[in-house]
Amino acid sequence: MDFVHRRRRGAELFLLLLALVVGIGAYAAVGLGVEGTIPADIAAYGGWLTALVVAAHIAVRLTAPYADPVLLPLVAALNGLGLAVIHRLDLAYEAKGRDNHDFAQQQLIWMTLGVVLFIGTLFFLRDHRTLQRFTYTSGLAAVVLLLLPFLPFLGREINGANIWISFAGFSFQPGEVAKVLLVIAFAGYLVLHRDALALAGTRVLFVDLPRGRDLGPILAMFAIAMMVLVFQNDLGSSLLFFCLFLAMLYVATERPGWLVVGGLLFAGGATAAYFAVGNVRNRFNFWLDPMAYYDQSPGSGQLVESMFGMAWGGLIGRGFGNGMPDRVPYAESDFILSAIGEELGLTAVMAVIVCYGLIVERALRIALISRDGFGKLLAVGLGSIFALQVFVVIGGVTGLIPLTGLTTPFLSYGGSSLVANWVVVALLLRISEQARRPVPRLEEPEPDSETTQVVRVL
Template structure:
């Protein structure tokens, strides 16, 4: 490396070849797991393996080609990680489909429907990258995104289209299709929070009034975003969707801390969370039940509502041990929602703790890449957008896997890219597209400046070195 290169920075390589190699490994995971399901459950290779593998390969290759053409400097690790998780999730759903059919239960086509939703997610992924050439354009729609997010959260309250499932009113039903608008709302609120915080970060960071150990900003600076956050939280509480409430609260707190760089906000947020949790436990029966199930699961095993699902999931994971029982040798169907909220328990029972740790590592890498993107981003909006999108994945994975493994009370969220659910899968593919767009902008060489050479120096010494 030249001396000028060491002073001015490195040039990011495109690394699309590395991404392609990792995608091949990811496809081997997805297609191999699908074949292993057929061998483990039915004793033969699935008859539709070629068609399934071709469809999955076409989707992933289409996403890769799009990134290569319109975002050549994007992060090369994100897409393979997502492809591997999505492929493994499809295989596990197929395993549950075969078990339900063998036991004479209702015909389920979770894997087929999830593949259709994945197709839609990849299409929107491609559309987002092609249409959104600069993520900074989203900053113009700060308040529009915030209002849209709140309206999406209100939709389940509307008559005729709003639906209540398992005690939570978070679904809408249009033309026979169920959709969870909160999944899209989380992306809209990340854009809104990032746009507002980057615009008012100086005012929020400056001390307005010191209360105990926290420097609070002026009310007129913090008021609008607090109002937006309060309305969204109120809606989520009224919907009895405490998992999403925790997700949005954590998202807001993380982005506020990153924007202001004041640790005091974490303390304030922790105190508010503790007070809110205590109030919810005291006055909300559903929250009290979940805490009781978490603390004493065996005491509520036979009750309704009870801890039957949690106990069966914990026993299944314990039976799976370190390397699992193998596809077809477990009993994940004993857990009613093994295909959605408890899909990690299915993986833990049949693939063992090793597979669960590998999945957690994949999610950790996704979050790490998002934070890396935030660090190298050249604009404040891109930094906060990447942090917010990474925080969504981190918080959701912690809440879901923590609940299934007994670390924290159950909350009812889906595991990104693994669990069955169209709205979650589609929204998370858009999240990945936004992260890739920010990373492409951040890793792209800085614009070349015209050298000014009035001294007659040779052109080589006046060349502008590309920034990292």
């Protein structure tokens, strides 16, 4: 009996309907909880959100019919929930007389741009292996993007971090695009050189350490990470870039020795940064004893208010409108998870973490079934972006690790991150489509064909 390859687009559509229920339902719940009535613009908001999700689904159906059916619904649910929570914070800011309280509207615009780029990526990139031709070009472009904030009249410093560029009234964080280009560059490089990097070196305590002449790539990546940390004062991006490369290097070579070398470099760099970079030292001290620095400047008030809010929310939360998530500075971006924990409780936080876990699981599944080495490493790298970013963000908000300043993918307010992450999902879907598409079968010759007749004569 022939095996039937199912496209599962119907399952994706059903899951997208559930995701829309989450997004639009949360938006309506915000209006009921804060103002006592369903928002007047619920039809326009719900219609626009539905149009974006349906457009993305149609693009997948037309260009990647065998792609993973779970990724897009997960992303749509997280993005819809994030929009509702940001709208809740907008209402709180408006009640307190703050001028800037249109973050949800701006985030919806950024989501629209992200979906447009998502569709464009699927339409114009029909084979992910094409990206392997641009291995070194992607690496060079990533470094150039990381250097843009240092240019005069273009770079912009916000909250002590020099990671933004401003042009024509718009602000953009080029590091969000650089992380995608770095994954492409890492995957292309490791596919070509993983045999050399996997050669045995010196054995120390049952661990094969790499040869000295093979340490160049990891030392170069360590130098880039330290450049980002020292000159841009951005601990989160520095940690993300280095751990991303280390994870891909380990997957490509399957040698624990690289983890040992990377761990030693990270420990040495973190120690040096603690004594040399004031921002790193402050965040480490806040993590050890946040209450001791609450009233200082810079202080740990953001972390303390977040922890109190989540503790007040408890298991099921206070409900939309019954908490005070706006007490946390930048709750719409860095600390949006604390707003969810306060008003929706630990249950919602765990549900969000499960959604992120499923995204990472699907990415690793795509890597396992991918038929080419470049696709495997590219899927691992893209999945690692989500895994590392969510870990350092949630770990920082909950006090597990020092704060890093990264945004929560698809939930937090931030156009740069949202647009880049939609492109990442498009790349994962493209890789999965190539992996899940059935291999064409060679047709057997007809019994009375000319070839068969020649064989019979012989």
